[in-house]
Amino acid sequence: MDRRDAALATELVYGTLRGQGTYDAIIAACVDRPLREVDPPVLDVLSLGAHQLLGTRIPSHAAVSATVELARVVLGDGRAKFVNAVLRKISAQDLAGWAAQVAPPYEDDAEDHLAVVHSHPRWVVSSLWDALGRWQPEDAGRSAMERLLDADNARPEVTLVARPGRSSVAELREALPEAEDGRWSPYALRLAEGGDPAGLDAVRENRAGVQDEGSQLVALALANAPVDGPDRLWLDGCAGPGGKAALLGALAAERGAALVASEKQPHRARLVARALNGNPGPYAVITADGTRGAWQQGAFDRVLVDVPCSGLGALRRRPEARWRRRPEDIAGFGPLQRDLLRNALDAARVGGVVGYATCSPHLAETRAVVDDVLRGREDVEWVDARPLLPGVPELGDGPDIQLWPHLHGTDAMYLALLRRTA
């Protein structure tokens, strides 16, 4: 495919997946049987057509004829007629008109309304709303939720990181004159109009990479947290695929510190090794289970655990994730998240700092995990993370922080910073 066709194919697939909740509700209103009785391939074609009609600027006649032609080729003439009839019904109204028709009124059922209009599973709307209310109690009403859900549905801009000591924003900008400065990270450059950074020398040589600014901020905050005494050995306990490890490795190198990047899955550990390849300071990549104390206790000055989580904070990046996740996944991650944090705390020396991060704002994966682990532990204190993200507004009451796509333009990363005191 040439670049334009590839971009269109990506937009059609991602857009259809993102909008699936809304499109399903609309398609259901246009067929005379329950959706589960429509053959999945027919439903796929109808969803692709609905997205073209309601979510793109493709003219209606072109959207209908291209989709019916697709149906004819992959499904046969009979089903193509059915697709044609349904698409003609869908094309009778725009998205707003359909949303008003198929979603319950906000006043009757606010969560269901938002779920249908903004194409999120209802339980996800509910979880995000709980978290937003906890962190932004002054700005967690209908409009804030609409902005958050819209941000999840927007195509995320590509953000690059110029790994310090290896590359610079100025170097990247020379190759990408249209790019804008990061909002918060001094190492970030944003490609608002998209673009293909893979061709850049700095990216090919690992001196720069693609990394959301929220992830950059997590690594920066951990690197800049005050520690008493030596600052020689850092650990990233959940390093795969290696974005934060590569930034931490570069920051550590600037200070003469070494990084151990550990990852349980061998294939992901290989990605970490690739990301760190060429790091200017000492580092080691190991394959190890971070719940089993694969390293000496009390050995590290700084420790990051960016734990496996539901990813509800990165829905804009993974359009299908919201439909794959189940509410019970949240509880499923809980024991591992607690174990990883406990072991990270044990890995830090007295006076050292630990960062616990998730790319989910779900309260059960964030503050609840830290509170549980700290209960009964006398050897840990909170570090206020807010001053370590200078200039970033609306971080909450501290000491931990929660970023939001609609407020910060980042993934919804959570970070708690903790210090070993005894």
Ligand SMILES: C[S@@+](CC[C@H](N)C(=O)[O-])C[C@H]1O[C@@H](n2cnc3c(N)ncnc32)[C@H](O)[C@@H]1O
């Ligand atoms: C959220 S990702 C980390 C992302 C990474 N910090 C980055 O910025 O590229 C969590 C990682 O933890 C790894 N993991 C899962 N269980 C683990 C365990 N018991 N010990 C160590 N790593 C584990 C997963 O394979 C996954 O690569």
